[in-house]
Every structure is written in structure tokens, then in C-alpha cells.
Amino acid sequence: MKVSSKPVRTIGLILEDAFTDFAADIIHSVSFAVRDMRGIRLVVIPGRQDDSRDPYDRMHQYKIRHNQIYMMNEQYRFDGLLLTFPNLTRMPKDIYQGIPKVYLATDLKNEVTVNYDDEIGIREAIDYLVKIKGVTRLCMLGGRDDNTDAQKRKAIFRQSLEDNGLIFTEDQYEPGDMSIWTQRPAERLMERNPDTQAVFCVNDATASGLYDVLRRKGLEPGKDLYVFGFDNGPLAADLNPPLASVGASGMTLGQKAVEMLVRMMDGEDIPAQKVPTHLFGRESLPYDMYEFTAREMLSSDNSFIDRFFDDCFYRYRNEVISPGAINLKRLFHEILARMLKSMRNRIMTEEEFAEICRMIGILFDNGVMLYTDPNRFVYDFNRLQGTMNENLKASNAIAQNNRLFSMMKDRAIQFHGVQKRINNARYSNGRNRIQDFMTWATNYGKPGEEAMEYLIGQMDRIGLGNGAMYLYREPIVCPDEGPVALPDTMQLRCVIRNDELFKIPAERRECPVSEIYNRDELPDAALGYVCYPLFCGKYLFGMTVVASDLKLFEIGEFLTFQLSRSIFMNWVTET
8 A cells, every 4th residue: 555645634514415506616715725735635525414204204214325425434544524514413422523623504512613794694684674674574485493594684674673672483484404406485475474675594505495386476586576695506596586695704614624724634623603694785786785976987096997807806805716726806807997997087098008908908818707697797897987987078088998898798698608618518528427427337247346447447447537446345234323334444446547447456555445536546636635436336346536526516425326226236146
């Protein structure tokens, strides 16, 4: 076995469920926070939220086996752990002992926790609805009774109504499971409150179910009633119409958690902390983060330009800028400062116009639209362009700046068209690769080691890109309930680097579980690794270790599920 000698510390990010908007935001912010930290490696361990206790529920049976991934990693020597377990009763209490830990989004006594300060953003939204919009009838589509975040947000919602002189009754509240499948709870809430003027959804996923119900009733969020959610993840911008949502107003939960954990690993005593929140307005509840005057705009004040960028490209504030990378905020500052200067001088030369065009090209070529949503971009730039045109008419600068605004809007439209084509091509390519792998890896002979060797030789077809496969010496039979005794060693059977497959010779395969992420053979992973369990039915085979890619979390479980089925057909002999 060849183990890396580099002095690297490993952080584990343990997720209750990797398939929510909240989890996607945490993975993104933690991955990019760790990316440029010298000597820090990240391993993401995604589980599956399991609410069922029915032993005959097939999904419950699947999740029990999937969540063996927690125990499979217990023997690895993590230097620190981040845990996102809103429902800690489902997390085994006796694993990962003696390791510095930060718990995200949960209230846990005697542990170091980091939470959103939910109250700031929720109160901001309700105060705006009541005091500015004149709303008097508000409801809440909530979450599970065993979820601390859901209950905390319900209490804040109730207190905010009462502080605004409004009465709260339980008829105004309906619990849900905090997923997109909240149509029935939303239906019950709307039937009891047909005259509601606004609905607060405990998270953005819950709002998706409410949208379905409103659509069937012929109601449109933002016009017939106001709707806002919580988390401010990608789903909020993808809903139609885009969803107003409460989210972090500065450093994200994941970034703060990483900062706290590294300090704990360095020996500091760190108290529990909170991240402030803010309401991000969209079409379901239009709300401006700030107002600006023409005088403020034309002054080219640095703080005005920064506020405008932060409002429009709101995701960029949470990005970690690599050394040598283009700082998009600084570049935008230069573009807008030059445009505003031309407004004051009422003239823009052709040379200046050409230079601004060049910088706009660099801005969009480097993905600035990844940090906003189209509606937010159009709204903010129309507001800025309209203020310019109202205050300075019939000048050379107005004509040139309007051309620049048109160029930026065209680039924004082109970007989203290209992204859609890229995503469609990626899904099509991924589907074809899986089909190709399943065709070549299917065993038509006798299962066993020879068949497994053939399967491993096809691993570069599945589309993992950069990763590795660890297997136990032989399949492990899992009980229906309860823990399973796991070996303290695994075998590294193959590694994939940039789609090229390398099979590991027999004499170098064996590896203590305590060293599985330290092998030199593993591919480089700037954003860390993510591991998935390999199992089929009652059999546990091992796990994949894949170089983390934020898009991987959409298909990673599906890929390893297909791989697990192939391993079963090639390895397991049943009588």
C-alpha cells in the first residue's frame, strides 16, 4: 500500500440528505471554502433522510443500507467533522468520537453549533408585508414536528405576527415533510384559508408544492398572493415565478462552519455562532434590498457600485476567489464606474466604449451569470438604465451606455441558452455512458472473481471521470435492522484519472479503512471527494470515492446504484 506522506488534514462533511437545496448550498460553500486552504482535504459523506419505521417499506430498507456509509467511514482518522443533521435522533451516537465537530443548522446543547439567525430575515419579510403592503392575513406551510429548524421558524412566524398586532391560530399553519411533495398539506392550508394574502414556506422546496396547488386554483404567486421561502438556494430562482426567499446576508452557513472547525482543529475554544439572514425579493414577493437616488448613482460612489453588484450577483459574495482568478466584482466595479463617469461628463469616446465592451466580454466569459438568476439581472439592470435615462437625456453618453446595457442583456440571454444546451448534452451523454457500461459489464457466465475482474476493466465507461472503487474482500450480508460488523480493511481495486482506468495489482490493494483517503493513487480533487456505498439488496460490497463535482450530486447516487447492480450480477453466487 502506498499512502501519501503529505501533511494533510481531512475534514468530513456528513449530510443527512444530499438531495435538497439546503444540502447543495452547504456542499457548494464548504467545497469552495476548503478549495484554497493549504493542507486541508474534504470528504463528503452523503446519507439519506429516513422518516419511515415500517420494516416492510422498501424505501426505508434502501435507506438503511445506504446509510451504512456513515459506519463505513467511522474508522477513518478524520481531523474534523461538519455535520448537517437537523434530526439528530437518526444519527448513531457512538461513532466519530473524540473528533472536533461543528453541527450545522441544529440546536444541540453542549456542542459547537452554527445556525442561521432565522429571525432577522423572517421578521424583515413579515414587517414589510404588514407595514408596507398592508397584508393582514398570513399563513405558514411548515415542516416536520421533529425538525428543530421548522419549529423554530414557526415560533418566529407566530411572534412576528403578534408583534405586528395580528392574531395567530393553528388554522393558519400546516406541517409538511419539507420536500417538494407538499401538495396535500398546501391544499389543506389553502382550503382552510381561502382569503390568505401571503404564505411563508418553511423552505424553498416546500414552496414548490404550494406553487402546484396555486396553479391548479388559477392563482399566481406575486399577483394573487405573496409567497416567500427560506434557504435562497438555486430552486428559488428556478421556480416560475421566481421565489422570494430568506437566505444568508453575508458569509454562508458552510463557510462559517469551515472557519470555526479549522480554528477548533488548531486548538481554539469556539462558541456557538449564528449567520445573519436577509429577504431576497423576487417576483413572488418583490422587494428591493436597498433604494438608490440618481445623485448617489451619478456620484460613482464605491459603496453604491458594491451594493449594486451584491444585490444583482448575490451568490458571488459567498464565493472563494482563487489566487490568480479574475475578481468579477472588481471587474464589474471598473465597468460601471467608467459608465457612470461618462454620464457625469456627458461624453464617451469610441476608445472608451471599445475598452468597456472588452471588459464586458471578460466579465461574461468568466461566468458572472452563474451568480444571479435572469429575473434578478433584468430587474436590476432595467432599474439602473432607467434611472440613467431619466436624469440625463440626449447626450452621447446616454446613447453609448444604452448600447452597453443592450450588450450585457444579450450576453445574459446567450449564456442561459448555452447553459441549457450544455446541461441537455451532459444528461444525454451520461445516459448513453451508463447504458454502454451496463451493456459491457453485464455478466452472462458464472459470477465470481473472474467476472468481477472483467467488470472492473469496464469502469472507465460509467462516467465517473475521476474516482476510485474500494471493495471488501467478499460481499457482506446486512441484517434487516441494526448495525453490521464491518472489516477494518478494504481493497482499492481501481482508480480513474481523467477518464483513464488504472487497475490496482493484487499486492497493493489492501488498505486499512483508517487510510482510505490518503492513498497516492487517488486522483487530485480540488473540491475534495464524495463517497457512495455500493450495495444491492442485502449485500454490501464497498464504496466509490469520487473527486467532487457539484454536478455529480445530481447523478452520483444513480451511477453507483447502477454499478452496484452490476457488481451483484458479477460477484454474488446465490443458491
